[in-house]
Amino acid sequence: MKAFFFEHALLPAGWAHEVRIDVDDGTIVAVQPGSPAGGAERIPGIALAGLPNLHCHAFQRAIAGLAERRGAADSFWSWRAVMYGFLAALTPDDVEAIAAFAYMEMLERGFTAVGEFHYLHHDVDGRPFADVGEMAARIATAAAETGIGLTLLPSFYANGDFGGVAALRGQRRFLNDPDGFLRLLARTREIAASVADAAVGIAPHSLRAVTPKTLRAVVEAGSSGPIHIHVAEQTREVVDCVAALGQPPVDWLIDNFDVGPRWCLVHATHMGAGEISRVAHSGAVAGLCPLTEANLGDGIFRAAEFLAESGRFGVGSDSNIEIDGAAELRQLEYSQRLKLHARNVLAAHEGQSTGRRLYEGALAGGAQALGRGIGSLEVGRRADIVILAADHPDLAGRRDDSWLDSYVFVAGSKLVRTVMVGGTIVVSDGRHRARAVIAERYRKVVTRLISK
Ligand code: NGQ
Ligand code: ZN
Numbered sequence: 270m271k272a273f274f275f276e277h278a279l280l281p282a283g284w285a286h287e288v289r290i291d292v293d294d295g296t297i298v299a300v301q302p303g304s305p306a307g308g309a310e311r312i313p314g315i316a317l318a319g320l321p322n323l324h325c326h327a328f329q330r331a332i333a334g335l336a337e338r339r340g341a342a343d344s345f346w347s348w349r350a351v352m353y354g355f356l357a358a359l360t361p362d363d364v365e366a367i368a369a370f371a372y373m374e375m376l377e378r379g380f381t382a383v384g385e386f387h388y389l390h391h392d393v394d395g396r397p398f399a400d401v402g403e404m405a406a407r408i409a410t411a412a413a414e415t416g417i418g419l420t421l422l423p424s425f426y427a428n429g430d431f432g433g434v435a436a437l438r439g440q441r442r443f444l445n446d447p448d449g450f451l452r453l454l455a456r457t458r459e460i461a462a463s464v465a466d467a468a469v470g471i472a473p474h475s476l477r478a479v480t481p482k483t484l485r486a487v488v489e490a491g492s493s494g495p496i497h498i499h500v501a502e503q504t505r506e507v508v509d510c511v512a513a514l515g516q517p518p519v520d521w522l523i524d525n526f527d528v529g530p531r532w533c534l535v536h537a538t539h540m541g542a543g544e545i546s547r548v549a550h551s552g553a554v555a556g557l558c559p560l561t562e563a564n565l566g567d568g569i570f571r572a573a574e575f576l577a578e579s580g581r582f583g584v585g586s587d588s589n590i591e592i593d594g595a596a597e598l599r600q601l602e603y604s605q606r607l608k609l610h611a612r613n614v615l616a617a618h619e620g621q622s623t624g625r626r627l628y629e630g631a632l633a634g635g636a637q638a639l640g641r642g643i644g645s646l647e648v649g650r651r652a653d654i655v656i657l658a659a660d661h662p663d664l665a666g667r668r669d670d671s672w673l674d675s676y677v678f679v680a681g682s683k684l685v686r687t688v689m690v691g692g693t694i695v696v697s698d699g700r701h702r703a704r705a706v707i708a709e710r711y712r713k714v715v716t717r718l719i720s721k
Pocket of ligand 2: 324326386499535587
């Protein structure tokens with residue numbers, strides 16, 4: 270049993286002060302606002318449930334910034350070629366070192382859980398490792414080393430494009446047939462069982478990487494847990510999907526699968542009005558990655574319309590071009606402002622704080638998409654808590670919701686002072702407890718990989 274005492278905390282019912290939270294085995298067992306500290310450990314600042322990061326490809330952190338020089342015809346697809354060139358040589362040790370660094374940064378910047386959409390399964394020559402779960406195990410080790418909450422989403426990847434076309438050479442490390450994928454999924458479940466409170470879902474990569482038949486096989490096999498899929502991120506994908514399947518991707522998915530609360534539709538950037546409302550009413554989560562979507566030139570998610578229909582959303586750091594929970598929320602709102610020439614677009618009603626609306630929306634949607642009991646400071650949830658520095662000059666004179674507005678729009682992650690996951694403090698004074706070791710190992714690994 271542990272007990273913590275917070276000066277301020279955002280609870281499901283709203284702001285509370287002098288809050289004692291009791292934790293047993295990582296889970297919140299009591300929340301008492303207006304309570305004396307007693308023997309509880311006092312943690313100064315503003316306590317928030319940690320943000321879930323619902324979409325991540327950890328290894329991509331190592332090439333952040335290396336595809337920002339103009340080429341002949343830059344696009345999402347040319348970026349992907351750079352990314353494939355980098356991943357071709359990665360060893361399990363490399364992946365573990367890079368993932369640990371990315372997860373450590375997440376913890377220092379407001380995220381307490383990650384959904385690893387994991388597709389780098391095989392050895393450099395495309396052959397499975399002796400343990401098909403070798404790479405998944407490295408992700409699990411990196412998560413355990415940093416303390417971040419983990420949802421492992423092994424990706425099913427079989428084809429290079431619509432129509433069942435063969436995969437590219439650069440995709441050979443990703444590939445499985447449905448039977449191979451089921452073996453990987455079973456092994457991933459064993460691996461995840463060794464990490465505190467980890468969850469496992471499935472991630473058919475995209476409609477480009479599967480056929481209707483193999484998609485059905487893996488969705489039926491993944492009988493429980495979240496189902497994540499990249500969808501409608503690029504306009505070319507929408508055009509190709511109409512040509513191959515006769516419908517745009519989101520309509521096709523909803524007509525052919527029981528898309529509901531277990532599903533996370535990653536990006537869902539290019540949807541028609543009908544698709545927006547169908548996703549909203551399905552209860553699925555839109556997995557938005559605003560910084561990556563901006564970096565890759567994907568387009569702008571139609572968030573105002575989606576939220577007006579009570580659509581659920583969460584945020585992900587995807588390519589890890591920048592790891593920062595508050596910055597994802599800010600970019601989400603700013604993209605709407607730039608498009609619609611308006612302000613406070615995503616707040617639901619007059620008087621509502623945009624920061625609070627975005628933060629609470631992403632907590633709920635992120636927790637749902639990651640299939641774990643997180644995202645809220647209440648009994649029965651994990652004690653995953655981010656504590657902001659209330660004495661920072663950017664928060665001077667602010668209180669309650671305006672703390673959140675200033676966190677999201679002004680100060681960002683430099684306010685993050687203390688972070689606990691499952692009741693264990695992993696970040697103090699803004700620094701992860703293993704920063705020196707993890708950062709040095711990362712620096713060595715990336716220097717070697719990039720100078721190759
Ligand atoms: C990925 N990333 O799997 O890492 C993809 C690129 C693809 C994003 N879609 C590869 N942002 O979609 O084919
Ligand atoms: Zn992705």
